[in-house]
Amino acid sequence: xxxxxxxxxxxxxxxxxxxxxxxxxxxxxxxxxxxxxxxxxxxxxxxxxxxxxxxxxxxxxxxxxxxxxxxxxxxxxxxxxxxxxxxxxxxxxxxxxxxxxxxxxxxxxxxxxxxxxxxxxxxxxxxxxxxxxxxxxxxxxxxxxxxxxxxxxxxxxxxxxxxxxxxxxxxxxxxxxxxxxxxxxxxxxxxxxxxxxxxxxxxxxxxxxxxxxxxxxxxxxxxxxxxxxxxxxxxxxxxxxxxxxxxxxxxxxxxxxxxxxxxxxxxxxxxxxxxxxxxxxxxxxxxxxxxxxxxxxxxxxxxxxxxxxxxxxxxxxxxxxx
Numbered sequence: 001x002x003x004x005x006x007x008x009x010x011x012x013x014x015x016x017x018x019x020x021x022x023x024x025x026x027x028x029x030x031x032x033x034x035x036x037x038x039x040x041x042x043x044x045x046x047x048x049x050x051x052x053x054x055x056x057x058x059x060x061x062x063x064x065x066x067x068x069x070x071x072x073x074x075x076x077x078x079x080x081x082x083x084x085x086x087x088x089x090x091x092x093x094x095x096x097x098x099x100x101x102x103x104x105x106x107x108x109x110x111x112x113x114x115x116x117x118x119x120x121x122x123x124x125x126x127x128x129x130x131x132x133x134x135x136x137x138x139x140x141x142x143x144x145x146x147x148x149x150x151x152x153x154x155x156x157x158x159x160x161x162x163x164x165x166x167x168x169x170x171x172x173x174x175x176x177x178x179x180x181x182x183x184x185x186x187x188x189x190x191x192x193x194x195x196x197x198x199x200x201x202x203x204x205x206x207x208x209x210x211x212x213x214x215x216x217x218x219x220x221x222x223x224x225x226x227x228x229x230x231x232x233x234x235x236x237x238x239x240x241x242x243x244x245x246x247x248x249x250x251x252x253x254x255x256x257x258x259x260x261x262x263x264x265x266x267x268x269x270x271x272x273x274x275x276x277x278x279x280x281x282x283x284x285x286x287x288x289x290x291x292x293x294x295x296x297x298x299x300x301x302x303x304x305x306x307x308x309x310x311x312x313x314x315x316x317x318x319x320x321x322x
Contacts, residue, residue: 003286003320006033006294008072008214009056012042013233016051016059022302023060027067029306030314034060035072035103035212035294040079040111043236044257045250054088061096068099072214072294073172073190075107077125079115082132083157086139093163102136103190103212104129105172108245110253122245126181127151133169133185140166170212174241176201183207191290192241199289213290215282216269218298219305223272227262230269230298235260238268269298275312279320286320293317 007026009019023034038053057069069092076085085102093100106125113119120128131149138145139159147154171182172190179198182189183205190212191198199211216237220226235257236244247253265271270281285293295313297305 003318004032004210004292005314005317006035006070006292007031008294008296009034009036010233010296011036011051011053011056012039012047012049015049016056019051019056020059020063023067024063025303025306027064029310031067031309033068033070033292033294035070038071038074038111040114041250043110043250043253045254046232047250054092057092057100058095061092061099066099068101069096070101070170070212071103072212073103073105075112076104076132076136077128077152078107078112078117082135082152083139083154085132086136087159089136089167090140090159090162093167094161098163098165100167101170101188102167103170103172104133104186105190106178109248113248124151126177130181130185136169168209170210173198173202179207180205188212194284194288194290196288210292211290212292212294213285213288214294214296215285216296216298217278217281218265218269218271219273219278219308220271220299220301221273221304223274226271226299227266229300230265230271231260231262234269234296234298235265238264273308275316278313279316282317283320
């Protein structure tokens with residue numbers, strides 16, 4: 001299978017209209033897909049945005065023709081019931097003429113605590129996600145369905161508008177247990193780190209679908225500018241998933257990320273204009289077994305990154321073996 005190249009739309013850093021415009025520009029630049037996170041809060045106060053993902057996806061769907069779309073990722077258990085996610089994903093798939101993939105995960109406290117339901121342990125969150133996927137699959141099969149699980153319930157519900165083919169479900173994993181869940185209940189794997197053990201756990205559990213990875217890049221005409229922008233936009237990202245999943249509000253992330261240095265971003269991201277460095281970071285994901293790369297640009301210039309991608313980066317990345 002050929003390597004698929006996507007663009008991560010930073011819905012926490014840009015307003016909804018800009019996100020839609022960036023998706024249109026990404027299609028023109030030659031990207032295969034875009035993915036958008038589903039957040040209620042931004043990670044940092046300085047981000048200043050957090051548009052509703054389903055509205056943005058609908059707008060992107062009708063303004064693009066070939067670009068594939070994905071949530072990266074949504075939590076279908078607490079803030080939004082899986083019955084609503086099933087309906088939203090089905091509608092988005094119809095609007096996008098089958099170009100939509102549902103990326104799901106067990107969530108972050110940052111977004112899910114807002115409805116006052118508490119924040120359970122990781123074990124419980126995995127149980128909830130499993131039940132949610134069972135509900136979504138039932139609703140996509142057509143007809144009326146009820147469900148009574150340990151954590152979630154469904155009462156005589158039906159999604160009337162269904163696409164001809166249900167969307168693929170790609171499950172986010174930060175450890176072997178979630179990778180096994182992705183193999184058992186999903187159609188693909190999603191991760192934010194180039195960890196081969198995640199792919200191995202997914203495959204050993206019978207998973208054979210696409211493997212999505214988010215590649216940390218920051219383009220700018222010079223390295224120092226790129227480092228400064230990555231530190232401003234993405235310093236929360238080097239805290240690790242156990243921190244990212246547990247903190248409740250942007251102010252907590254501001255405090256936790258105050259210890260992150262620009263030098264830390266230089267190590268974690270490909271910063272600057274050197275195409276070899278960008279390819280090196282992307283190759284780490286390919287070598288780990290990922291075949292769908294969602295490129296993050298934490299640099300200050302989106303249009304400049306798109307030009308860099310079209311003219312320099314994309315030709316090099318398409319040469320990588322998967």
